[in-house]
Amino acid sequence: MYHIDIMTLFPDTVGDVLSESILGRAQERDYIRILTHQIRDYTKNKQKQVDDYPYGGGQGAILQADPLYQCWDHIRQERQCRPHTIYLSPCGKTFTQEDARRLAREYDHLILVCGHYEGIDQRFIDGYVDEEISLGDFVLTGGEIAAMAVADAVCRLIPGVLSHDACFEDESHWNGMLEYPQYSRPAQWHGMEVPKVLTCGDHKKVERWRRKQSILRTRDRRPDLYAQLDLSSKEDQKLLAEIRAEELLRPLPHPVYTVPATPELWASIPWPHTDAMPPHSYLLCHGPEPAACFSLEPLEAEDDLGIQDGKWSAPERSMLLTLHGQDPALLHTDLVDKLLDRAEELARQAGSPWLRMAVSKKDKELLAHMKAVNFQYRGNLEYQGARRVAYELRLK
Template structure:
């Protein structure tokens, strides 16, 4: 079972999100466990303070190294380990993708550190953090939203969380392609009909149609992914079809 530990200033808010729907059901069934640790519980400040002004001046407040360090060490001790793979959600990190999610899903335990305010003291990063992850080239007010995204995207890859492995192996980014389009009832909506092939019952034709649509979608929407993708002989033939 995968154990995810999250260091945050807002544990209740995060627990409310991850305790629902698919991930929540996965937790209840014992496929993974997610625990939230309030960083303020580990400060020595009587006012439960965890931030201070940055040396050298500048705008904003910085999260102090010591409360984070104490929280980190407490979690490691709780799990009976000297160190647990630790990820800091940071705008300076490597951009997160499905490949990273698949790698993290092979671990038995990892810690997500949610910064806030202007960031966190670099000394904690140097002391405890193994990698930094970003959702993209933009800045958020804290690491909670990225941590939710990481926990959700990793958790759903674990055996048993989704009904079948094909639920994620057929999806966008698993094989380097975007996913094919989906349709459900009614057959005609606002004058737009479901493609006839999907109503045919011919599984091989449906498979080829979906593959071709995935190829076309990737080429049109994500030229960066398409440039890295190597089409098979069947893919080339499908793309040549009208």
């Protein structure tokens, strides 16, 4: 049985809260025992006064060392051991799920000390406290809420307290990530729907969706945790590529159109792009500004561009699309989608059955995007002085 003794000026309140629901049932079934102790009962004065003004002056009073020690010593003698003693304090180390796991694993008996007023006499801390734990960078009136939080977080990890371990292994912070969003019945509520994937009955798809949501939440809400994550597995890399591709979809603010490039227009493009204008080049503009520049050149049927580890589907005439630059301010928009639409249109107008592409290996965003659209991977090639990846799309 895991044992927690809580030293406090409000034993009834703390005891009541920790006897409810899951922790209450776990106590009835003897998986855990949480007892509270009134610090006032250990004073030697009639008024049961436990606080006094701090030496050196200052705001308010602090809890005196002796009643704290007498209470602590009583617990120690009753338990016939020296329990690991924690003082809840804003000066402590911030409590994490890892601490909860450590406390559940390494001890079977804790004493939690709740301060009040302006804190407690340092000599009790120096003499009898093993560690100080803070709930976060804020100040509470007393240590009770922090002690209840620590007791709750530790107790639910004790075997038997929750129905099965997956209950907590699936949760936020267990594997350094935040939990995915959850939904329950009804499927439609206040005009909002449950994500379709959760009702499809395909367990694998559900797991994949949840992992993706966890990655997204952790990235957006807790960049500190995200930076520590290992997402190098093949599955996670696929999810990241999917996320990147989906995030390209922020709509551009203006309609887009293409104009054939001229050397003057090419020279006036304000963002980095291929220096010399290749033949058959176009500008994709949105509003009055150029958003991207690309070339669309006719390839002869037999021209395979020297693809090294693959080949085009069929030796037929085609149009070769190459992106020569894009406005970096328009990353994470649907610019690439729009550009592919325009290129398809131009290739169709030229009567070509294939649109082929040579994507620079450096253009990670475009490469991730190609996985999400209908273009097929065809191999690697060296083209116009750069290592590229060949893709093609059959135009119906």
